[in-house]
Amino acid sequence: xxxxxxxxxxxxxxxxxxxSLVIHNHKRISPETKLKVNRIIKELNYHPSRSARxxxxxxxxxxGFILTEDHFLRSEPFYTRVFIGTxxxxxxxxxxxLFTTISSTFQVGDKLPRFILERNVDGIxxxxxxxxxxxxxxxKYNLPIAFADYYPxxxxxxxxxxxxxSGGILAVQHLIGLKHKKIAFIGGDIxxxxxxxxxxxxxSGIEKSGIKFNPDYCITDTDCxxxxxxxxxxxxxxxxxxxxxxxxxxxxxxxxxxxxxxxxKECSIPEDISLIGFDDVEADxxxxxPLSTIGVPKAExxxxxxxxxxxxxxNSITSPKxxxxxxxxxxxxxxxxxxxxxx
Amino acid sequence: xxxxxxxxxxxxxxxxxxxSLVIHNHKRISPETKLKVNRIIKELNYHPSRSARxxxxxxxxxxGFILTEDHFLRSEPFYTRVFIGTxxxxxxxxxxxLFTTISSTFQVGDKLPRFILERNVDGIxxxxxxxxxxxxxxxKYNLPIAFADYYPxxxxxxxxxxxxxSGGILAVQHLIGLKHKKIAFIGGDIxxxxxxxxxxxxxSGIEKSGIKFNPDYCITDTDCxxxxxxxxxxxxxxxxxxxxxxxxxxxxxxxxxxxxxxxxKECSIPEDISLIGFDDVEADxxxxxPLSTIGVPKAExxxxxxxxxxxxxxNSITSPKxxxxxxxxxxxxxxxxxxxxxx
DNA sequence: TAATTTTGTTAAAACGTTTAACTGAGGGCT
DNA sequence: AGCCCTCAGTTAAACGTTTTAACAAAATTA
Numbered sequence: 001x002x003x004x005x006x007x008x009x010x011x012x013x014x015x016x017x018x019x020s021l022v023i024h025n026h027k028r029i030s031p032e033t034k035l036k037v038n039r040i041i042k043e044l045n046y047h048p049s050r051s052a053r054x055x056x057x058x059x060x061x062x063x064g065f066i067l068t069e070d071h072f073l074r075s076e077p078f079y080t081r082v083f084i085g086t087x088x089x090x091x092x093x094x095x096x097x098l099f100t101t102i103s104s105t106f107q108v109g110d111k112l113p114r115f116i117l118e119r120n121v122d123g124i125x126x127x128x129x130x131x132x133x134x135x136x137x138x139x140k141y142n143l144p145i146a147f148a149d150y151y152p153x154x155x156x157x158x159x160x161x162x163x164x165x166s167g168g169i170l171a172v173q174h175l176i177g178l179k180h181k182k183i184a185f186i187g188g189d190i191x192x193x194x195x196x197x198x199x200x201x202x203x204s205g206i207e208k209s210g211i212k213f214n215p216d217y218c219i220t221d222t223d224c225x226x227x228x229x230x231x232x233x234x235x236x237x238x239x240x241x242x243x244x245x246x247x248x249x250x251x252x253x254x255x256x257x258x259x260x261x262x263x264x265k266e267c268s269i270p271e272d273i274s275l276i277g278f279d280d281v282e283a284d285x286x287x288x289x290p291l292s293t294i295g296v297p298k299a300e301x302x303x304x305x306x307x308x309x310x311x312x313x314x315n316s317i318t319s320p321k322x323x324x325x326x327x328x329x330x331x332x333x334x335x336x337x338x339x340x341x342x343x
Numbered sequence: 344x345x346x347x348x349x350x351x352x353x354x355x356x357x358x359x360x361x362x363s364l365v366i367h368n369h370k371r372i373s374p375e376t377k378l379k380v381n382r383i384i385k386e387l388n389y390h391p392s393r394s395a396r397x398x399x400x401x402x403x404x405x406x407g408f409i410l411t412e413d414h415f416l417r418s419e420p421f422y423t424r425v426f427i428g429t430x431x432x433x434x435x436x437x438x439x440x441l442f443t444t445i446s447s448t449f450q451v452g453d454k455l456p457r458f459i460l461e462r463n464v465d466g467i468x469x470x471x472x473x474x475x476x477x478x479x480x481x482x483k484y485n486l487p488i489a490f491a492d493y494y495p496x497x498x499x500x501x502x503x504x505x506x507x508x509s510g511g512i513l514a515v516q517h518l519i520g521l522k523h524k525k526i527a528f529i530g531g532d533i534x535x536x537x538x539x540x541x542x543x544x545x546x547s548g549i550e551k552s553g554i555k556f557n558p559d560y561c562i563t564d565t566d567c568x569x570x571x572x573x574x575x576x577x578x579x580x581x582x583x584x585x586x587x588x589x590x591x592x593x594x595x596x597x598x599x600x601x602x603x604x605x606x607x608k609e610c611s612i613p614e615d616i617s618l619i620g621f622d623d624v625e626a627d628x629x630x631x632x633p634l635s636t637i638g639v640p641k642a643e644x645x646x647x648x649x650x651x652x653x654x655x656x657x658n659s660i661t662s663p664k665x666x667x668x669x670x671x672x673x674x675x676x677x678x679x680x681x682x683x684x685x686x
Numbered sequence: 687t688a689a690t691t692t693t694g695t696t697a698a699a700a701c702g703t704t705t706a707a708c709t710g711a712g713g714g715c716t
Numbered sequence: 717a718g719c720c721c722t723c724a725g726t727t728a729a730a731c732g733t734t735t736t737a738a739c740a741a742a743a744t745t746a
Contacts, residue, residue: 002462002484004732015696020734028694047460051403052732054394055701058345072427075625077420084415084423087442096441096458099430115439117390119345141345256629263631282418286599286626288606347702358726363704371724395702398731 003046012040023048063090063309064113064121065097068104071128076253076281078298082127082148085302093310095122106131116141123309126150127302129192144312148305151193158308158320160301164194167294167327168201169208171248171276174292174329176209179338180246180274184217186233186258187250188225195225195250198278202248216241225250230257238265245273245338252277252284252293259287259334270336280330289333300325346389355383366391405439406652407456407464411447414471419596419624421641425470425491428645436653438465449474459484466652469493470645472535487655491648494536501655501663503647507537510637510670511544512551514591514619517635517672519552522681523589523617527560529576529601530593531568538568538593541621545591559584568593573600581608588616588681595620595627595636602630602677613679623673632676643668 009016014033021029022037040046054060065086071079087097098121100113115121116138123144135152138145147159175183185202187195199220203213219233219240230249234257237244249255255277262269269275269289277284280295304323311321352359357376364372365380383389397403408429414422430440441464443456458464459481466487478495481488490502518526528545530538542563546556562576562583573592577600580587592598598620605612612618612632620627623638647666654664 006732016733017696017698017735018694021695024734026735028692030694033694045460047462048734049398049732050458050461050463051394051397052701053734055392055398055703055732056734058701060394077423077625080420080423080427091443094457096443096463098439099442100434100439114437115393117388118393119390120393120439282420283626283629286629288631349702359703360705360726360728361724364725367704369705371722373724376724391704392702395731396704398702398733399704401731 002049003044005046005048008037008040008044008046011044012037059122060120061094062096062098062115062121063306064115064124065099066113066124066126066130066134067099067101067128068106068130069101070104072101076279076283078279078281079127079149081298082302082305085299085304086125086127086148086306087302088299089303089306089310093306095306095310102130102134104131106134108133108136110134110137112137116143123313125302125305125309127305144309146305146308146312148301149194156320158312158322160304160308160323160325162194162296162301163324163327164197165201165204166324167278167296168198168203168248169205170201170327170329171198171278171294172202172205173209174331174335175246175248175274175276176206176211178246178274178335181211181338182214182217182241182244182246183211184237184241184244184247185220185250186218186230186237186247186254187220188223188229188233188254190220190250191222192225198250214241217244226253227257227260230254231261232257234258234261238267246335247273247275249275249277252279252281252291255291255293255334256283256287259291269334271339274335274338276335284330284332287334292332292335293330295328295330297325297327345392346387348389348391351380351383351387351389354387355380402465403463404437405441405458405464406433406649407458407467408440408442409456409467409469409473409477410442410444410471411449411473412444413447415444419622421622421624422470422492424641425645425648428642428647429468429470429491429649430645431642432646432649432653436649438649438653445473445477447474449477451476451479453477453480455480459486466656468645468648468652470648487652489648489651489655491644492537499663501651501665503644503651503666503668505537505639505644506667506669507540508544508547509667510621510639511541511546511591512548513544513670513672514541514621514637515545515548516552517674517678518589518591518617518619518681519549519554521589521617521678524554524681525557525560525584525587526554526589526591527562527580527584527587528591528593529561529573529580529597530563531566531572531576531597533563533593534565535568541593557584560587569596570600570603573597574604575600577601577604581610589678590616590618592618592620595622595624595634598634598636598677599626599630602634612677614682617678617681619678627673627675630677635675635678636673638671638673640668640670 005016005019008019019037022034067079090097098115125146127148129150145157147157151159187199189195219237223229249258267273277291277293280293284291284293348359348362351362362380365377410422433440441458468489470491472493488500490500494502530542532538562580566572592601610616620634620636623636627634
């Protein structure tokens with residue numbers, strides 16, 4: 001049905017070997033033949049079949065992209081953006097992405113993604129936290145693996161991370177620049193490396209400015225860092241420390257919950273309390289007031305991960321690189337000058 | 344490197360043909376052989392290679408998913424959700440999705456997605472409006488094509504659409520149920536089939552209730568139906584018809600713009616004016632008040648498109664089906680009882 | 687002119703799988 | 717015994733491509 005190398009060969013009155021050599025720009029092909037064959041190729045609109053090439057080269061031209069189900073299904077499209085970045089960069093490198101999810105309760109012995117078993121990928125990009133059991137499974141296939149926004153506790157892999165510590169520092173420095181001194185931190189899932197780092201950034205940011213760290217200003221737990229948790233944490237915080245003038249929430253989802261609580265308490269933002277989040281999600285703009293936050297380049301995470309992958313595949317195998325993608329302050333209207341001076 | 348059928352054959356002391364026949368559950372294999380081979384397969388963790396199978400069957404096990412760049416890049420992840428649905432359903436059918444974007448200014452003669460040229464897909468799903476030039480290109484490859492949320496003006500394809508007309512009716516009936524009588528419609532890109540249908544639903548909804556259609560209550564143009572357009576359309580509307588008590592915006596993006604304008608005018612929602620959108624985007628929940636809207640099952644669009652594709656591939660080729668996925672009223676706090684009765 | 691090198695092309699094997707056609711062994715029938 | 721089945725498994729060709737070794741012809745050298 002489809003045009004094959006045979007059709008081209010017949011039409012150009014040469015062997016299929018010659019056609020193949022022309023395609024690969026082999027030196028020992030006469031200019032006339034090259035011209036003629038190339039003409040026919042264009043005429044017939046011939047393109048070599050992926051499957052056939054895959055067989056010969058033992059390369060598929062595909063990269064597997066793995067996400068856990070709960071990351072995939074959650075409404076905020078953070079990892080979708082990462083995927084978008086990966087896909088974009090893959091296209092530049094002439095790769096295709098095969099996407100799949102795995103259960104977040106993956107156990108040793110569970111079935112690996114089909115694209116691995118069928119050898120349908122040349123490498124794997126993993127975005128977000130995954131159960132370590134899957135890594136044991138993957139390692140048997142010694143495919144190159146790169147991580148985005150997660151760093152497995154064991155093993156030494158190339159990885160792309162958000163510069164969470166700098167982000168934390170940036171957030172509190174912004175608040176300090178507005179003369180805030182009593183700055184609170186709210187964070188769920190505090191043991192997650194990214195959130196932990198934001199917390200570290202918070203601490204180091206305030207201490208750098210000579211403000212003493214006050215544990216009463218910090219509400220942290222290991223629950224999911226979502227809106228509900230933000231709401232209840234804000235409640236706890238204000239009951240314990242009603243004197244704070246600014247809140248840094250570990251992500252925007254929690255910040256939105258905080259905002260909801262503050263509104264109900266008729267506490268106006270930013271006049272009474274300034275609020276800053278982290279992530280720069282879509283919803284921030286629709287809030288009233290729009291939420292100041294730390295913007296993270298989500299697509300960039302995916303792009304860089306794919307770059308790392310490409311490096312590995314063209315085995316310019318240096319040691320596994322770690323890349324930190326920079327964050328930026330996104331100043332909107334939920335942060336303003338402190339009014340604690342006159343107290 | 345990887346385990347092949349040969350390794351299994353050698354280990355089981357049979358020919359590779361036998362192994363293959365065991366895998367395909369061929370009748371003429373003795374139970375003992377079947378058992379033995381299956382044991383070895385499990386032992387070696389053998390899985391047939393996609394590439395090799397693809398060559399033989401002339402099937403890749405991949406489906407191409409095409410989106411225009413601007414649909415892909417826009418911040419509201421509508422089509423991303425459609426993709427998610429497709430991917431989910433594809434996994435059920437043991438397909439993989441190859442994703443790509445095309446330029447929204449695709450011209451006849453432009454290069455088609457690589458997965459088509461390289462015959463790396465068995466079928467194509469197209470989401471959202473695409474330039475018709477690409478269809479001319481695609482048709483040469485006679486691959487099965489299914490559409491989601493767009494219906495090309497020419498040709499007869501299986502397609503999945505949102506039930507926009509019912510959605511429009513649903514929205515105005517909700518408002519009418521709240522005793523509203525002066526109900527406005529705001530819509531950009533009014534010639535887009537989906538938006539046009541919502542407008543038709545609006546008209547038929549109010550006329551069904553015996554309310555006369557009033558063109559002064561309708562602000563429509565062909566600009567992009569986004570927040571800015573919503574803002575300016577709301578302005579136009581209220582300058583022309585300040586007596587309206589409810590607004591149905593053709594989508595949530597415009598509704599958010601409308602809300603912004605109303606707030607600036609110190610017009611309270613829903614006490615002074617009720618507002619309902621269409622789409623149920625993420626941001627709706629973060630608005631103050633949260634936006635009532637018509638919810639559309641985005642993933643469902645993708646799921647159904649993949650179902651159609653699967654039907655075509657297993658050539659249970661009935662005539663090209665059209666599927667309408669149902670919408671639902673999502674009642675939040677931006678709509679309330681009309682207070683026009685006492686005027 | 688003969689020997690050698692260079693140049694351009696091709697035949698054939700290989701990649702991993704499927705499957706139609708085939709082979710032999712063991713019955714069961716005349 | 718001779719014939720024909722059936723059963724269980726194998727051989728070999730095919731899918732579309734790449735690539736190496738082989739080859740023929742042309743060009744160069746001696």
